[in-house]
Each structure stands twice: as C-alpha cells, then as structure tokens.
C-alpha cells in the first residue's frame with residue numbers, strides 16, 4: 001500500500017507525453033465543404049482543421065468544378081472517411097509538411113502525417129487506408145486529375161495522372177522541384193535540372209520518361225492527336241518513419257539527393273505491373 005506522500009506524488013506527476021490521436025484532413029480538403037469527387041462529390045460538410053494547413057495553401061487556386069446532375073454515388077451515402085494521426089501536431093515537428101502541388105490548380109495536399117499514417121498501419125499489421133489518399137477531380141482550369149497511392153517494397157508510392165487540353169493556356173506542371181513539363185504554343189516542353197548543369201528538351205509530341213536524379217520522381221508527357229495532354233508523375237515517398245526521411249525531404253522540401261540511374265523508371269514500372277491484371281485496379285486496398 002503506497003504512503004500518502006506516495007499517492008500525492010503519483011497524482012501530481014504529469015502523465016507521460018504521448019500525443020493522443022487527432023483527426024486529420026483528407027489530402028483533398030482545404031475548407032469545411034471541400035473534397036474531391038471520390039471523397040466529397042456533393043461538397044457536403046466535412047472534417048476540416050485549418051491549423052493543419054499553411055495559411056495560404058490553395059488560396060490562389062480556382063474552386064474545384066462541381067459535378068451537378070449526377071446521381072449520388074455509393075460513397076456519398078456512406079459515413080465520411082476519417083483519418084487519424086498520433087504524430088506531434090505542430091509545424092516544427094515536420095509532421096504537417098506538404099508535398100508541393102504538381103500544378104497550381106490541382107488541390108492535393110499530401111502531408112507527412114498521411115505517409116506516416118498508412119505506413120504505420122502496415123507496420124502494425126492493420127490494412128492501410130490507402131483509399132483515404134486516393135483522390136480525383138476536375139479543376140476549374142480544366143485539368144482532370146487522378147492520384148493513386150500504393151505501398152510496394154516497404155515504401156509509399158504515388159501516381160499522378162493529369163489530362164488537359166493543350167489549347168487554352170501555357171501549362172506548367174512541376175513533376176518535382178527539379179523537373180518541369182508542359183505545353184507552350186502547341187509544343188510539349190520539358191526541363192530537368194541535373195547535377196551540376198541544366199538541361200532542356202523541346203520534343204514535339206512526348207517524352208516517354210523523364211526521371212529525376214535528385215529525388216525519386218519519374219514522369220512522362222504525351223500530346224495526343226486530339227489535342228489532349230496526358231501527364232504521368234510517379235513518386236517514391238519513402239517509408240514514412242520520420243519527416244527527415246531523405247526520400248520525403250527530397251520530394252517535399254527539394255532537399256537534393258543522388259539517385260542511382262539504375263533506379264530510373266522503378267515507380268512507373270511498379271504501377272504498370274499492378275495494373276496488368278486489371279486495368280481499373282487502384283492499389284491493394286481499393287475495396288476499403
């Protein structure tokens with residue numbers, strides 16, 4: 001039986017500082033009724049915590065194009081998709097750091113806590129909630145976008161599939177901090193920063209693969225004969241153990257690393273393998 005002193009000591013001591021789980025924003029949510037066509041097709045009220053985003057995130061982007069006259073999809077009748085994190089909820093911790101947008105109008109704000117969350121589920125033997133990170137939509141600027149996450153080889157990979165009309169603007173897609181691609185005057189344009197020098201392409205129709213050697217990004221662009229530009233970007237975001245993970249730091253903060261050229265095309269190849277048996281497959285927890 002503890003002494004009275006002991007009991008008082010026990011109760012006056014602060015509890016061990018283990019952060020309790022907090023509800024996170026979905027990567028497509030930037031306001032209280034925001035969300036992509038997968039997660040919030042009717043722009044219903046949805047969980048939104050403004051403290052998780054930097055103040056001016058997505059402010060300059062036009063609102064997502066609404067999809068009127070569509071029957072409510074199955075997902076709209078289901079409970080809202082929730083996402084939780086137990087990481088420190090402060091900017092200084094690095095948990096809230098975001099992957100830069102690949103196009104200024106594509107409203108996908110993936111944070112480190114998202115990567116950590118699904119990878120922690122995998123490590124804990126729980127089915128990762130990858131569908132929380134799978135978003136799609138059409139921007140007010142006419143960019144159709146689909147983002148597909150998969151876990152492969154112990155890392156989280158993302159595929160961005162963008163499509164837009166070549167006419168109607170000068171398109172500037174930032175595959176990563178080092179690779180830009182787009183269309184200007186009806187011609188496909190590519191630019192890649194490589195170690196120690198700058199390179200630029202002016203190919204007419206497509207570049208099948210532009211692989212970054214300063215971060216884990218593969219990308220490609222195709223100008224179709226019907227005037228539609230298709231862009232694919234693939235990223236390896238690492239194991240999600242710590243915000244200083246070199247792969248995450250390279251992707252989110254542009255901290256350069258040296259990628260072996262033997263690794264070029266790995267992420268693109270992995271998505272192609274996953275799709276091979278079934279074109280519509282979206283990752284191994286698509287039924288979630």
Ligand SMILES: [Zn+2]
Pocket residue numbers: 026027028035036037038039040134135136
């Ligand atoms: Zn979404």
Ligand SMILES: [Zn+2]
Pocket residue numbers: 176177178179212213214215216217
């Ligand atoms: Zn890069």
